[in-house]
Amino acid sequence: MATVDLTKEDFTSTVEDNDIVLVDFWAEWCGPCKAFGPIYDKVSQEHTDVVFAKVDTDAEQELGQGFGIRSIPTLMAFREGIMVFSQAGALPESAVTDLLTQIKGLDMDDVRAQIADHEAEHASA
Secondary structure (H helix, E strand, O other), rough: OOEOOOOOOOOHHHHHOOOEEEEEOOOOOOHHHHHHHHHHHHHHHOOOOEEEEEEOOOHHHHHHHHHHOOOEEEEEEEEEEEEEEEEOOOHHHHHHHHHHHHHHOOOHHHHHHHHHHHHHHHHHH
8 A cells, every 4th residue: 555645634534544653754854754764655565454654744744732742753653543652763664564464453442441541540640
């Protein structure tokens, strides 16, 4: 699957309507972003069951600010609408592939239980 460009108008629906979504926050002027782009595109061709999206932080500054993007590229992963990974910096192909394997193997019931426990702890604090 080719990568898709996301805007603030379609970001939420894309994340909520797909099982796994990887999002690359990038900018045209960013050297590491340009180096990571071909890796990201290659892995997207090998994992057609995953949505590979890109957010241009210059064009979509509100999205970048909303997610606290301070360094690009930043890669985020969502599974069943829940952010399960966020890391700044370009990753090698093997790391992106390994990340996808880990995300696909997540027990999402356990993830939701951990989130609920965390929220309960902070609510009582």
